[in-house]
Amino acid sequence: MVRAVLFDLDGTLIDSAPDLGAAADKMRLERGLPSLPCERYRPMAGAGARGMLGVAFGMTPEHPDFNAFREEFFTNYENCLTQRTQAFEGITDMLASLQLRGLRWGIVTNKAARFTDALVRNMKLLGDAVVVISGDTTQYAKPHPEPIFEATRRLKLEPFQCVYVGDDKRDIDAGRAAGMCSLAATWGYMGSHDVTTWGADAPLKAPDCLLDWLDGRL
Template sequence: MSTENPIFGDVKAVLFDLDGTLIDSAPDLAAAVDKMRIDRGLPSMPLDHYRPMAGAGARGMIGLAFAIGPDHLDFPALREEFFINYANCMTQSTYAFEGVVELISSLQVQGLPWGVVTNKSSRFSEPLTAAMPLFNSAKTIICGDTTPYAKPHPEPLLEAARRMRIDPAQCMYVGDDERDIVAGLAAGMSTVAATYGYLGKSNDPSLWGAHAVINSPMGLLQLLK
């Protein structure tokens, strides 16, 4: 899409999804669920097996590890076991995607405040972001349980805009999942789909209705020129 889209001409703040957009948490998510397999005497699976579903959290990880869904009787217990494992390892191998630190620095130089809107619950989002210096400059961090709703509902994004005291129409939202774009559009924000995260083979970001698509974090700066 054109980098001269006028929709980005009045952006006063940039909001990001967390996993798959700013940080690569797939190694720790995979380790948490793979430990469950190993503890049961099942063979370990490689990170590449888990990565495409890392953005789907417990549902995605447990589905890949044990081929069961949320409607299975064993799912709640497996989910809590996964949560415990993840809490114990979530800062071990998680890192910011290449270019994210430079992107955030550039936003600060331009005087553009930024924040995070994630469906990850505060149980994990708060300690994880507190452990990473990257988030020291974030103006707000909205978790999956900050409001009564989660994406694709627009309320988490609207709450972020309220906390930053910026009109939603002057906010840009960047995410790597269709629900991010749906939420951003419903909130009246300009939207950007990030393709460098956890896209599965069946996902086509060009069909999500985003105002632009970027293939790297630094690609966002071209939209803000």
């Protein structure tokens, strides 16, 4: 019954942690603070600016300077967003296999369109997505199901004809709320989270496990 596969972006299709971390680390260096290794930033990469500023400065959205710091971070990230970012191992082959099977695939991310669109333009792999929904495409962001509904509308498919793959509980919540099978990508930025508590239809240890799931072998 599956006609299309929808994916989260950061932590699922691409490893953007090095560029996200570099954007925040530049802010530290410019303030005379020592650099932090990428591995300090990686577990929070899925949380975007909030996560990166939390690691770099211990700053929360309630901090009076958060908005100014966030805009500075966004500018830094915009200037480097494809310097170190690459697809996770196995993603290119998995997407090629989906296309050989006649399955379309798309992206539903909470990343703002100003960044998503630039990544899609500059990363050849992402240019094959038949639909791209960003965090500000609709009125809501995940875990609300509306971004996923918007993707299915553009694909002219019913939700049950699609499957959603993501590396965060909000991805699973959004997919389930939209009425589609939702799979947990455990190769992403899950950190120490226990995926068994998310309610996913299945965990995927590696990208090619999606093909096993589609074939009923998982």
